[in-house]
Amino acid sequence: EKGTYPHYMLKEIDEQPGVVRKIVQNYEDEEGNLVIPSDIANALHDADRLYIIAAGTSYHAGLVGKQYFEKMAGIPVEVHISSEFGYNMPLLSEKPFFIFISQSGETADSRQVLVKIKELGHPILTVTNVPGSTLSREADYTLLLHAGPEIAVASTKAYVAQVAVLAIVAYVEAQAKGKALDFDLKAELGIVANNIQTIVDHKEDMEHVAADFLETTRNAFFIGRSIDFYLSLEGALKLKEISYIQAEGFAGGELKHGTIALIEDGTPVFALITQKEVSLNLRGNVKEVTTRGANACIISMEGMEEPGDTIVLPPVHPLLTPLVSVVPLQLISYYASLARGCDVDKPRNLAKSVTVE
Ligand code: M6R
Secondary structure, three states: OOOOOOOHHHHHHHOHHHHHHHHHHHOEOOOOOEOOOHHHHHHHHHOOEEEEEEOHHHHHHHHHHHHHHHHHHOOOEEEEEHHHHOOOOOOOOOOEEEEEEEOOOOOHHHHHHHHHHHHHOOOEEEEEOOOOOHHHHHOOEEEEOOOOOOOOOOOOHHHHHHHHHHHHHHHHHHHHOOOOOOOOHHHHHHHHHHHHHHHHHOHHHHHHHHHHHHOOOOEEEEEEOOHHHHHHHHHHHHHHHHHOOEEEEEEHHHHHHOHHHHOOOOOEEEEEEOOHHHHHHHHHHHHHHHOOOOEEEEEEEOOOOOOOOOEEEOOOOHHHHHHHHHHHHHHHHHHHHHHOOOOOOOOOOOOOOOOOO
16 A cells, blocks of 8 residues: 555655565575575575576666676676576576566566477576466576565566575575685675665755756766666666656766767766776766766765765665665656656556557
């Protein structure tokens, strides 16, 4: 039930700190160590490459997950859009391990891939929010998101849950491989939960950002580098699906290879800056667009902010920034949708789970 909330989406955004805490509780053992079931850990440990298959927002979570597995655990990962993978399958490694990410567990595009992979006999893990869903029943293993029902068509808390669960799985596998990890993921996720809370407690700031940047625009761009690039894809998807503003996410460096032609006076460009090693490059990209008239909304992380940045995010571990940087993007989309009189929870032409290929 949405209780006193005007929309499910806002309620689900607000629930995110609790979702992160609940995931930690569900993935810790009696001693308080993060764990995953041993059969899943063993199957994962045997793999030489992971294949993450998903659609939409779940695909964007998968892109972040790739960084986790590669950077923490040193396992190569491919992330594929399910509707493409089924008909254009890449050459597989010798010991592939498949991870299907799906909030609903019912997405037909992902299911058709799962059926094919099952025929090939490769191990399959489904990461889903819905126990007993089709993708969960048909996989060898399931990990649950514990996000509670997500009703709004725009996925919010499921994304945060997917990223958090993938971080835990990668961390546990990294430990099993004896990798030197210089941080305590459980403690860091606690900081993430608190910092998401700070952002949702100040949501009116995002309402102002939406009014300043998106009130009348026809289009908008999101840019970022490295992990922030994946967030720019998610920010654009969220905005377009509920506000009908044409939005695109780009790697900061790619913009000048064509898309910059679209920048006009007043074009909103949301720039994400949460990664130190690329922050100066992204600042350079912001300059490229502002010189051409763009209205840049800079979302930076504390520690790399500059005077004039629009939003400064409370700091978290560099790998976990997606869990906090996504929240202003969700809220900005929410308020843009509201201001434009759109149906926030049930945007036109869309269904919560897409059960056709
Ligand atoms: O239930 P799934 O995670 O498999 O759904 C995948 C996409 O259809 C879904 O994420 C969609 O992109 C959302 N409406 C995005 O907010």
